[in-house]
Amino acid sequence: MTVGAGDLSVGLEPVEAPPLGGAGAPRTRKRRRLPEPIRLLLANPKSCFGIVLLCVIVFAAIAAPLLTNSVPNEPDALPRQAPSWEYPFGTTDQGYNIFAQVLYGARVSLGVALVASLIAMTIAITLGLLAAYSGGWVDDSIVLLTNVFLVIPILPLLIVISSFLQGTGPTSMALIIGLTSWAIETRVLRGQALSLRNRDFILAAKVAGESTPRIVFGELMPNMLSRIAAGFAFVFVQAVFYEAALEFLGFGDANQVSWGTTLFWATNNSTLLTGEWWHFLFPGVAISLTILAIVFINYGIDELSDPRLRRPETKTRRRLFAMLWRPRAVT
Amino acid sequence: MRFLLRRLVFYVIALWAAITLNFLLPRLMPGSPLDGLIANYGEQIRSNPQILQQLKASLGSADEPIWQAYPHYLHDIATGDFGHSFAKQVPVGVIIGNTLPWSIFLVGVGFLLSFIVGTTLGMLAAWRRGGITDNVATPVLMTLQSFPAFFLSLVAVYFLGLKLGWFPIQHAYSNDADIGFNAGFAADAMRHAQLPVLVIIAISAGGWLLGMRNVMITTIGEDYVAFAHAKGLSDRRVMTQYAARNAILPPLTGFASFFASAVGGLILVEVVFSYPGVGLTLQQAALGHDYAVVQALLLVLAICVLVANFIMDCLYVVLDPRVRSA
Numbered sequence: 328m329t330v331g332a333g334d335l336s337v338g339l340e341p342v343e344a345p346p347l348g349g350a351g352a353p354r355t356r357k358r359r360r361l362p363e364p365i366r367l368l369l370a371n372p373k374s375c376f377g378i379v380l381l382c383v384i385v386f387a388a389i390a391a392p393l394l395t396n397s398v399p400n401e402p403d404a405l406p407r408q409a410p411s412w413e414y415p416f417g418t419t420d421q422g423y424n425i426f427a428q429v430l431y432g433a434r435v436s437l438g439v440a441l442v443a444s445l446i447a448m449t450i451a452i453t454l455g456l457l458a459a460y461s462g463g464w465v466d467d468s469i470v471l472l473t474n475v476f477l478v479i480p481i482l483p484l485l486i487v488i489s490s491f492l493q494g495t496g497p498t499s500m501a502l503i504i505g506l507t508s509w510a511i512e513t514r515v516l517r518g519q520a521l522s523l524r525n526r527d528f529i530l531a532a533k534v535a536g537e538s539t540p541r542i543v544f545g546e547l548m549p550n551m552l553s554r555i556a557a558g559f560a561f562v563f564v565q566a567v568f569y570e571a572a573l574e575f576l577g578f579g580d581a582n583q584v585s586w587g588t589t590l591f592w593a594t595n596n597s598t599l600l601t602g603e604w605w606h607f608l609f610p611g612v613a614i615s616l617t618i619l620a621i622v623f624i625n626y627g628i629d630e631l632s633d634p635r636l637r638r639p640e641t642k643t644r645r646r647l648f649a650m651l652w653r654p655r656a657v658t
Numbered sequence: 659m660r661f662l663l664r665r666l667v668f669y670v671i672a673l674w675a676a677i678t679l680n681f682l683l684p685r686l687m688p689g690s691p692l693d694g695l696i697a698n699y700g701e702q703i704r705s706n707p708q709i710l711q712q713l714k715a716s717l718g719s720a721d722e723p724i725w726q727a728y729p730h731y732l733h734d735i736a737t738g739d740f741g742h743s744f745a746k747q748v749p750v751g752v753i754i755g756n757t758l759p760w761s762i763f764l765v766g767v768g769f770l771l772s773f774i775v776g777t778t779l780g781m782l783a784a785w786r787r788g789g790i791t792d793n794v795a796t797p798v799l800m801t802l803q804s805f806p807a808f809f810l811s812l813v814a815v816y817f818l819g820l821k822l823g824w825f826p827i828q829h830a831y832s833n834d835a836d837i838g839f840n841a842g843f844a845a846d847a848m849r850h851a852q853l854p855v856l857v858i859i860a861i862s863a864g865g866w867l868l869g870m871r872n873v874m875i876t877t878i879g880e881d882y883v884a885f886a887h888a889k890g891l892s893d894r895r896v897m898t899q900y901a902a903r904n905a906i907l908p909p910l911t912g913f914a915s916f917f918a919s920a921v922g923g924l925i926l927v928e929v930v931f932s933y934p935g936v937g938l939t940l941q942q943a944a945l946g947h948d949y950a951v952v953q954a955l956l957l958v959l960a961i962c963v964l965v966a967n968f969i970m971d972c973l974y975v976v977l978d979p980r981v982r983s984a
Contacts, residue, residue: 471668471671474668474672475671475672475675475676477918478669478672478918478960478963478964478967479672479675479676479679479918479960479963480918480919480921480922480959480960480963481918481919481922482919482921482922482925482926483921483922483925483937483940483955483956483959483960484679484956486925486940486941486944486952487683487944487952487953487956488683488687489944490943490944490945490947490949490952491683491684491687491949492687492688493947564804565919568806569922571806571808572806572807572808572922572926575808575926576925576926576929576941576945577941577945578944578945590808590809590812593812594812594930599812599815599816599820600820602820604816607809607812607813607816608813611805611806611808611809611812611813612809614806614809615804615805615806615809618804618805618806619801619804622800622803622804626800629872
């Protein structure tokens with residue numbers, strides 16, 4: 328029983344067209360296909376857009392040294408230059424190349440967010456599934472803890488912790504963000520696990536005498552993978568936002584190049600008032616595009632799992648769709 | 659009423675948890691926060707041994723063991739004694755009194771408007787799915803929502819405030835304003851709140867819109883909506899009194915987590931606009947290691963979230979008769 332993939336395909340018309348991502352593969356019947364959930368996501372225009380955008384951003388972060396010769400925190404140009412061919416995103420008041428800062432900054436920003444969301448999701452999965460499966464006082468106390476954490480404002484809490492820590496680097500930042508932003512997903516995952524816990528296969532495992540951790544992580548969890556993936560995307564967005572916000576507010580390591588610190592220096596040097604719009608615009612756009620990419624992926628997941636949210640197909644849309652997809656379907 | 663009572667018990671527990679968290683945080687941290695404070699305000703602290711004593715009590719490096727310090731701390735909080743700010747040389751209570759009204763004003767106006775705008779657009783978008791509202795408002799607000807609050811604020815300040823000169827770009831009132839309850843000052847304050855409020859609407863209306871739209875798409879398919887149509891009621895009446903009335907409940911329950919994260923957006927907006935509210939004060943106190951202020955403001959923000967949630971619960975009771983009878 329694979330609810331993970333089954334979830335997504337509920338009410339979905341058969342997708343004839345191969346996914347965009349497979350365009351490069353040779354068009355033979357025997358070519359290797361991508362896993363089903365990914366194929367479905369690529370077939371949905373919204374999530375396909377999100378996936379492509381995210382891939383571009385991640386690629387730019389990894390390939391930073393190939394895309395620019397500048398080192399992000401060494402001055403190599405005249406200060407305060409507007410964007411040009413040589414310096415596509417302009418330069419800072421110290422003569423740093425902002426294009427290089429945005430590319431290299433992506434590594435720290437995305438890395439911190441990735442680690443933070445891994446921590447948060449590990450906590451959320453453990454607590455959420457344990458609560459739903461165990462019930463009783465375990466459930467009650469986890470629910471209470473989660474609800475308390477849901478009403479404590481996270482950004483102020485992060486600010487206070489950073490203030491006590493007296494200077495946070497990427498590692499401690501990933502840690503504190505991860506440890507504070509698990510509550511929402513814990514509640515969501517508990518809800519979904521509750522609906523699964525009385526299914527036959529769980530009861531069968533219980534009768535077979537399997538241990539609680541084995542049932543929770545071996546039986547329950549694999550059947551919630553699509554929901555976990557969506558939750559991961561959500562927490563990742565939160566983490567990108569919190570990391571940038573903390574650094575923007577001055578609680579990060581100001582010498583570490585990341586999107587947040589570039590923004591921090593932009594406001595610290597009041598570039599707004601001197602008209603250097605490029606200093607805050609490009610790192611901000613980078614953050615927004617990352618968040619936008621994941622929001623679109625999630626939007627696609629939502630539409631796939633709830634067909635009612637999809638737009639009714641109009642004639643023009645159908646014709647457009649046919650125009651775009653049919654030629655590819657001929658194999 | 660049992661519903662409200664149960665919620666109230668939960669809020670008391672949450673409040674206690676927030677206070678305890680506040681108490682434990684400085685004690686759990688590696689290193690001693692007190693050292694940071696002495697590094698920043700060494701002279702002031704050394705010149706006044708009483709302050710040092712008080713600090714040790716609140717930050718946990720005291721000779722006082724934790725089981726004595728905790729009741730002591732609870733007592734201080736209960737009597738409204740939040741300690742003393744070093745940076746500003748005034749009791750923390752005074753700082754809260756000066757900053758909280760500005761934040762409540764900003765949040766109150768901002769979130770009320772974004773709720774109205776978001777749910778109304780969500781209702782219209784669901785009613786005519788694929789229509790103009792759905793095709794324009796939904797993607798626009800969803801896109802705006804993915805911009806972080808500080809970035810949107812910066813863009814708004816630069817383009818709408820500086821370049822076009824439509825709005826004042828910082829502070830809550832003009833420097834030469836006559837502070838007090840008079841019409842001139844109120845108008846000035848309103849004028850300065852316009853852009854921050856606009857940003858708050860831009861970042862939070864999308865959530866309400868999507869929540870409302872998605873739930874309402876489901877309610878539109880319900881039998882009672884079809885029946886209302888069949889009775890010959892006007893479209894408008896079916897939309898507002900039948901479909902929307904029921905669709906609004908689930909988004910409201912999501913309010914708790916929404917508001918807690920929206921407070922973060924408020925801090926960022928305040929910082930960018932130099933708006934003299936709790937958020938800006940919290941940032942500056944935290945950067946300056948003014949711990950008495952930092953701890954008190956975290957507590958104040960937590961209490962605000964709890965109060966806002968309780969107000970929402972009351973609203974829920976008014977809107978949903980099922981809760982009342984249960």
